[in-house]
Amino acid sequence: GIQVEQSPPDLILQEGANSTLRCNFSDSVNNLQWFHQNPWGQLINLFYIPSGTKQNGRLSATTVATERYSLLYISSSQTTDSGVYFCAGGIGTGGTSYGKLTFGQGTILTVHP
Amino acid sequence: DAGVTQSPTHLIKTRGQQVTLRCSPISGHKSVSWYQQVLGQGPQFIFQYYEKEERGRGNFPDRFSARQFPNYSSELNVNALLLGDSALYLCASSRGQLGTYNEQFFGPGTRLTVL
Numbered sequence: 001g002i003q004v005e006q007s008p009p010d011l012i013l014q015e016g017a018n019s020t021l022r023c024n025f026s027d028s029v030n031n032l033q034w035f036h037q038n039p040w041g042q043l044i045n046l047f048y049i050p051s052g053t054k055q056n057g058r059l060s061a062t063t064v065a066t067e068r069y070s071l072l073y074i075s076s077s078q079t080t081d082s083g084v085y086f087c088a089g090g091i092g093t094g095g096t097s098y099g100k101l102t103f104g105q106g107t108i109l110t111v112h113p
Numbered sequence: 114d115a116g117v118t119q120s121p122t123h124l125i126k127t128r129g130q131q132v133t134l135r136c137s138p139i140s141g142h143k144s145v146s147w148y149q150q151v152l153g154q155g156p157q158f159i160f161q162y163y164e165k166e167e168r169g170r171g172n173f174p175d176r177f178s179a180r181q182f183p184n185y186s187s188e189l190n191v192n193a194l195l196l197g198d199s200a201l202y203l204c205a206s207s208r209g210q211l212g213t214y215n216e217q218f219f220g221p222g223t224r225l226t227v228l
Contacts, residue, residue, distance in 0.1 A: 004155075031215050041150075041201050043219040086155055090215070100146070100169045101205075101217060103155030 002027045004089055006104035013111050018075045021107045023087035025068040031090035032063055033101065034072050036083050043086070046072070077111045084108050115140065117206050117220035125226045126194050134189045134223045138206030144168075145187040146217060147179055148203040156203055162187055163209070191225075199227045 003026035013019055023034075034046040047054050051065040058077075063070040070087055088101040118137045126132050138145050144163040148156035161169035162181035176192045185206075191198055201224050205217040 031217075033216065035219075041203075041222045041224070043156075043203065045216070045218060048216040088155070100158045100161060100171070101148075101156075102158065105155055 002029065002089060002091060002102050004087060004102050004104040006085075006087060006107050008107060009105065010108045011110070013077050013109070015077060015079060015111055015113050017077050017111075018073070019077060019109070021072040021074070021085055021087075021109075023070045023072075023089075023104055025070075025089050027091065028065065028068060029089035029091055031101065032070055033088050034061055034070070035086045035088065036081075037086060037106070038083055046085075074109075077109075079111045079113055082109055082111045117204055117218055119202075119204050119220040119223050121223060122221065123224045123226075125228065127228050128194055128196060130194050130227075131190065131192045132194060132225060134191075134202050134204075134225075135186065136189070136204030136206075136220060137186045138204075139218060142206035142208050142218075143185055144207045144209060144215075145181055145185065146205045146207075147187070147189045148205065148219075149173075150201040150203060150222075151199075159189070194227045196227050199225060201225075 005024045032050045035043040047061040049063045053062045058075045060073045084106045088103040090101045120135045146161040147159040150156040158171040160179045165181045179189045181187045201222045203222045204220045207217045
């Protein structure tokens with residue numbers, strides 16, 4: 001199966017700083033998602049982005065499918081951005097399932113006031 | 114619209130017992146997937162069901178089984194519980210399997226503790 005590597009594993013910021021999280025895949029993926037996991041364990045969808053660039057408020061993401069990596073940008077960070085960020089990818093072939101997501105180990109983000 | 118719901122939220126069992134976890138997908142979603150997340154790691158894929166058929170299985174022992182009902186809700190069963198089965202069990206639903214229909218949305222999880 002595919003391997004997903006996230007970096008950095010930990011990130012500590014002051015409120016207002018910008019950050020970039022990276023996700024590398026060992027193989028091409030058809031499905032790529034970024035999530036934020038809150039302290040209660042809920043995975044919150046940030047982006048569905050198998051290719052291209054998307055923006056949502058202070059967050060944006062870029063996936064370069066041909067080079068098998070994705071980046072998540074957080075600008076003007078706030079304390080509420082703290083938590084664990086996961087990227088996850090999946091491969092589907094023919095008519096078979098695209099449903100399996102392989103997750104990275106996550107980036108633990110801490111934003112101090 | 115209601116999101117993915119899971120029950121129960123917390124569960125404590127002893128080794129050797131059996132457990133059933135339940136998941137209701139977002140209305141209109143036909144695919145349900147199950148994941149196990151142990152502390153400090155990313156979720157790991159267990160099963161996917163689409164239109165009531167198993168479409169994918171992760172690297173888990175046969176003690177783990179699942180099914181999907183005609184209303185697209187799903188159950189995950191784990192037999193002969195081991196201490197190592199203690200984890201957060203997450204259910205995800207998606208509209209289908211193709212393109213953007215495959216975007217997965219997760220429920221709040223069931224936290225299982227095996228003593």
